[in-house]
Amino acid sequence: MLFEVWAPEADSVGLRLTGELRAMERDPARTGWWTAEAEAADGxxxxxxxxxxxxxPDPRSRRQPDGPDGESAVVDQEAYTWRARWAGRGLPGAVLYELHVGTYTREGTFAAAAARLGHLAELGVTHVSLMPVCPFPGTHGWGYEGVSLWAVHEPYGGPDGLKRFVDAAHGLGLAVVLDVVHNHLGPSGNHLPSFGPYFTDTHHTPWGAAVNLDAAGSDEVRAYLLGSALGWLRDYRLDGLRLDAVHALADTRALPFLEELSEAVDTLAAxxxxxxxxxxxxDLCDPRTTxxxxxxxTGLHAQWNDDFHHALHTALTGESQGYYADFAAAPLTAxxxxxxxxxxHDGTYSSFRGRTHGRPVDVSGSAAHRFVGYAQTHDQxxxxxxxDRLxxxxxxxxxxxxxxxxxTGPFTPMLFMGEEWGARTPWQFFTDHTDPELADAVRNGRRRExxxxxxxxxxxxxPQDPATRHRxxxxxxxxxxxxxxxxHAWYRELIALRRVMADLSDPDLASVRTAHDESARWLAYRRGDLRVAVNLAAEPATIPLGGGRNRNGGGRVLAAWEPVAAPEKDGLLHLPAESCVVLADD
Known part of the structure; x- marks a missing residue:
């Protein structure tokens, strides 16, 4: 077996394998690389x-059985026998479901989560979007402080646990997307700086020195991240990656890392x-991302749309603090x-940022499924x-x-786990740092914030109290x-409707027509032969929908939260308080 590592600043490198230390040799074909051949078995x-x-530990370790600071373990990627036949599933027509392995069940493992996948298949979602699963200190955490970007968190079930989860999902017709974090690594257990210039002081981020995407040595750092990304898709048969906070990737090179990643993933798909x-x-509101x-x-296939979330959240709750201030004056208009x-924000002024923000979308040339819409996420x-949830x-x-x-909106919809039944359990910030000083710093920093x-x-x-994760x-x-x-039945009904009504997966943003009354708190829109109306007010609303495409008014109720009559011939819809309806033209 070939062992190799990039350590350009080292004068000597040794491989310690099953307790025995042996010297490694410089690779004459690759600057900064060291190699050694040795007999090794899985584990x-x-x-x-x-x-x-x-x-x-190996920067490219596939398994850290004793956590980020322990030795790595050899993983035989060919040992797992895949069971499900799977041809893949793209984003057009998708319904995403964001899932955190550690809190989806009390057990907090891939196996326990896999046992609940039937719920998602029955709900009608198409893609399970896993929050990060790279190793991090301790047992429980969000995953965004992960290290060892090629490995799988051992308490969740390690590499084989992830493979069995993906296999089970595919067997139920569910695609799997994995959240990966390239913009920073966790503050504990990160050994990359010992090996080479994985980080650079050329740029500074909220997490300190930036991941080195454009300074000296960045070719190998990019290759490290590309190899990690392609490995998830190839070796674990994942269907996609969610890229965390790409706006925080400091990169001044002519060929941006994200564009390089996009091309590599499209090549692998072929x-x-x-x-x-x-x-x-x-966070850029830049259509060039997709x-x-x-x-x-850049050629990425979709991007989260926080503007839709913020507008919707403000309309539902009336909150106006922080970034919601930009939407509070007229949330339904937003x-x-x-x-x-x-x-x-498409070049408009943002009071939260104190400047203009965003860039207009060419709605005639941008497919709606390239934007992900949601009412709740792990972040929000x-x-x-x-x-607290909504x-x-x-x-x-x-x-x-x-x-x-x-x-029923034009975007690729995404739900956060438990949203489909209005879960009352909170989803709080929790950590399991093994370093007492870091634990205190996180705890006190959150309180100050x-x-x-x-x-x-x-x-x-x-965050360090186990009860926080338990809640x-x-x-x-x-x-x-x-x-x-x-x-829960309402979510199932809407998802089923989305699956059979072609107008609800129409990618043409330019064809969406809206009407709303800010003071009366209702909004309606048309998508092809379908009309959707919501009344957020505490009293009934009369909504002038106008005539259907046949100009005769009326319409047929396809789904309604409360009993509602079809619109009258003059197009007036009488909608109960805090209710919604989906209508089809006669």
Whole structure:
């Protein structure tokens, strides 16, 4: 077996394999690389010794059985026998479901999560979007402080556990997307700086020195990230990657890393004969992120649309703090703008940022499925002081309206786990740092952050307290009782409708037509022969929908949260309070 490592600044490198140390040789064909041939079997422990220093885990380790600071373990990628036949599944027509392995079940493992995949197949979602699974210190955490970017968190079930999860999902017709973090690594267990210039002081980020994408040595750093990304898709048969905070990737090279990644993934998809997707989280409101490379864009396949979320959240809750301030004056107007133009900030002034923000979308040339729409995500719940979901404060009717806008809107819809039944369990920020000083720093930093917004320190959940993670686990008895069961049935109905009504997966943003009344708190839009209306007010609303395409008014009710009559011949729809309806033209 060939062992290899990039360590350009080392004078000597040794391979410690099953307790025995042997010298490695410089690779004459690759600057900075060291290699050694040795007999090894699946599970054998190994690490590298640089200049007679301590044993360090392999930067490209596929398994860290004892955590990020322990030795690596050999993984035989060919040993797993795949069972499901799988041809892949692309994003057009998709419904995403964001899932955190550690809290989807009390057990917090791939095996326990896989046992609940039947729920998702029955719900009708098409893609499970896993939050990060790279190793991090301790047992429980969000995953965004992961290290060892080629490995799988051992407490979740390690590499084989992930393969069995993906296999089970594919067997049920579910694609799997994995959240990967390229913009920073965790503060604990990160040994990459010992090996080479993986980070650079040329740029600074909220996490310190930037990942080195454009300074000296960045060719190998890019290759490290590309190899990790392609490995997830190839070796674990994943269907896509969600790229965390791509706006934080500092990169001044003529060929941006994201464009290089996009081309590499498209090439791999052609080789494998199945679709692969890259979904960006971006704060830039820049349509070039998902514009094809042939048209001068980066070529990613979709991007999260926070503008739609912020507008919808503000319309539902009335909140106006932080970035919601940009949407608070006329939230339904903002919702209407996003469902027709994708971004609210398309070169408009942002009071939150104190400057103009965003770039217009060419709606005539941008497919709507390239934008992901949602009412809740791990970020938008977990970064609240108490991790409270919409269900903590909104009525079932308003939750149903949110579902209607997400699942009948033009974007690729995404749900956050438990949203489909209005879960009352919070999803809070939790960590399991093994370094006491780091644990205290995280705990106190969170308290200071929310103290600035008027929260008492004692009110903020302690991230290190196991009870914080425990509170964040889904309660699987909820879907069996009201009001959760009714909301769950509503989500199933809307997803089923989306699957059979072609107008709901129409990628043409330019064809969406909207009407709304800010003061009366209703909004309606047309998608082909379908009309959707939501009433967020606490009293009934009369909504002038106008005539159908046949100009005779009326219409047929396809789905309604509360009993509602079809529109009158003059096009007037009488919609109950906090309710919504999907109509088809006669």
């Amino acid at each position: 054998d422990r190994y690490g590298f010794v640089l200049d007679d220093g301590p044993v360090l 080789e494998l004969g199945r679709p692969l997707s890259l979904i960006a989280e971006s 514009t094809p490379r042939s048209s001068g864009g 919702v209407a703008k996003t469902v027709t133009n994708a971004f609210f 719940i977990g970064n609240r002081a108490l991790g 269900a903590a404060t909104l009525s079932p009717g308003l939750l149903a309206c949110a579902a209607a806008l997400v699942l 929310f103290a600035a917004h008027g929260w008492a320190a004692d009110d903020i959940p302690d 964040s686990c889904l309660d699987w008895t909820e879907p069996e009782r009201e009001p959760h069961a009714r909301l």
